Amino acid sequence: MTEINTDQTFPAEPGAVPTAADAELIAAAVRAAGRGLLGRESVAEVVVLCAVAGEHLLVVGAPGTAKSEAVRRMAGQLGGRYFEYLLGRFTEPNELFGPVDLRGLREGRVEYETEGMLPEAEIAFLDEVFLGSTAVLNTLLGLLNERVFRRGRTVLASPLRICVGAANHLPQDPALAAFADRFLARVFVEPVADSRLEELLEAGRRPAVPAPRDGGPGLLAAVDRLAAAARACDLDEATPLVATALRRLRAAGVPISDRRAVRSQKLVAAAAVLDGRTVASARDLWVLPLVAPTADAQALARDVLADLVEKSANGSLVHAAEELSRSTAARAERLAHAGAALLAEHRDLPEGAGLTAAAGGRPAGDRRGLRPGCPARRAGRDTRRAGRGGLALVTPEQSSVPAPRTAPASPPPPAGPPGPSSRQAFALRWERREPPLPSVAVLALGAAVPGLALAARERIRAGARLAVLADDGPGLPAAERSLLVLGAEADLPWADGVRYLAQDEGLLTPTTARPAPAAALWRRALGAAEGQLCVLVPGRALIADPPVPLGSAEVLDPYTVSTGTGPDGGADGTP
Template identity: 65%
Template sequence: MQTISTQPAPLSTDAVVVREAIARARTGLVDREVVAEVVALCAVAGEHVLVIGAPGTAKSEAVRRTADQFGGRYFEYLLGRFTEPSEIFGPVDLRRLREGFVEFETAGMLPEAEVAFLDEVFLGSTAVLNTLLGILNERVFRRGSTLVTCPLRVCVGAANSLPDDPALAAFADRFLAHVFVNPVPDARLDELLEVGWAASSRPSERAGSLLPTLDRLSRAADGCDLQGVRGPLAAAIRQLRQAGVPLSDRRVVRSQRLVAAAAAMDGRTTATADDLWVLPLIAPTPHTQASAREVLSDLLARGRNGSLVYAAEEFARGERARAARLVDAGSRLLDEVGTGPLTHDDRLRIEATLREIDAGFVLADAPQALRDTRGLLVAAIQR
């Protein structure tokens, strides 16, 4: 499988570092890999992500694990109808108030966070959401005499469902990427039960803050060459709008940031049609995301990403993305089982991966990397 690449080595190295961090974040989660990867994509793009799903579907756990890998200053809050702005943005500075100035103490609060998670985000009051808009859009907190430039890389909002209120729908539009989470499918229930029983509260291992790495990737995304992909991107947007997918001009323009971030996280400084798999993410509802996949199926089938293998497969639905994910899964499985005797569970996992490869690909037509990985898996199970 060939990759178009003009990047200097450090960019490729940073992409690998983030890839490994995402892998650690998703360890112990079942069918929530896409959430972790999209949060990382948006952190590099400098955009925000909305995660929608029923209660008990591990939305919060996936976000927390990913944020833990990022490091830096983290803010989390569960919003309610009676949440006061001071609970999110900080209380009034009483000392300054006695001097006649209305200022706010923001230490440890959202205005000074680098990664934020707001659960039940649509339950916030008008005062909370209006103030939040300034932080999301401009990275600036303004209240009274207080003016704070916010270091926020990404804000994740979570809710059980999309709002019907038009005002709240407009607020939801500020989150560029939308991820919809369903209960774990029946085919993976055995895995869910096993992982859930073995789960512990210990944090995932992390070596220092990942934020400098994310910042370098963000700068690479800012400088990404999009010239060759703007024509296909514009054509795709026209197709989506003609199919009834509502996309504001703001979402259309900012979709380029996801495309550029996807290229950077694949270790490249030039975006290609391979990166347009991100487009269904900007469709606002499950129905319109399904429409986007259908309308753009031929274009999206080219998509793949070496760092975001699960997200690329989910939204591209193509063989290249599936092959990349299976190569990643097979390689990690080989690392985990090592070179010693296999346990019964190891054999079952290898057999399951081999079945998926053989069911999805004609071996003679499969990418070389996937054929190599399959060969190593076969050799492992025969030892």
């Protein structure tokens, strides 16, 4: 067989000029692929990023975590010739690359029929990719690295834009290291968090999205135009920043080979053009953790590069940019897209309608006789109060998050509260936060209150400066007691059954979880005034005026008992 051109780039159509319109087309395809794909939006987005960069992607995660589904959906949106195969230890090369051409064999030539097989695919997905035999992996090595298929007398330039490999875990065999290194970007998938199981179950009841069919070019022309723009992208401004980032990663012990260092620039360039720009900048550095080879290394990379990626964001790949950078800019970008999607989804709501959580529980803002500072009213003790009505219980399930809308040209006349027909159910969700935020407070509820009070009392006696807020309203059941201790992370006490809280956009939330919609929206919905503390945890929300550090540990004594509600006495008559 005659060797053909092996140029692995795919030039754009003659006369075509890559524009932001292509990035918008791809962004729409990404949103369509991720719809209903709970927690896997980032996988679909990184598939597109790698396709534009001309690099391959490895997705690692336990079985049943929707790795394959995310890739199939994105491939279906992009179109083109798609090839998928599940590799095993006994997979024969002809199952991937095609059978021997029998007519040529009769004439003494060993050639292969590649039509419909991996060498002619434009998008490929290989599940359990590391289980392939040596013969399979050696042939794949050249195909992935050079985009050229060589076997026998067959030498074929492959139109492959991206190959996505999937595995349950990274290989331990050093012999597979060279093959694994061909996958520049890596995404590690975790099971959906327990707090989102209801959403997962609901999504699982929806009709399945059809698998991609081998058909027309779809959006591959737009991908090719963006890829051409990425190859011409101006990296002068970003190069010193990328070099600084790579030095930091190597100094922190993250193994970055020279090949991965050089090719990481392709991801930066692809991020820029997918954001509608032809000049890369600090906004595009969020892609760099993808080149770290393990999940632990990627977590370390996010920490080490935190200040470099604080301005990173991407208008097309909003979930991946936020997950990899943890930047406020990326989160704002995602929230803006989420708000636009909500407006589009609820465009038929009456003017002024909002989104609210499911009904039930006490009315929002119901105050339960709560006060700051835990002041005791016994002789010889500090009886000064920092102000009554401090820590107010509200029920997050009753709070509403207003839907963003365009303000009318003239203010509408005052109106009463909207009726039930003017509000749309919108559940408070909790998402896993990685890495955890630093603790600034610790919260005890119900039976955990006495333990935290004892621990806080000992910390104050040891010299820690702690401020305390307590719920000690008359008649409050012991199960509904609350004790909030604030201070420096090193000063906070430890006790069984407590929750450690962090600052998140003016809201105190668990260090390992974040609310959705955004914390800032929930703070406003809960009715916290300027300067007030606002706490939101699963099942409970608290509002209070800021306390001052306690001067005496003894004021915590009434809260160390296992029954009652505080120094005012409780529902069970305990003093």
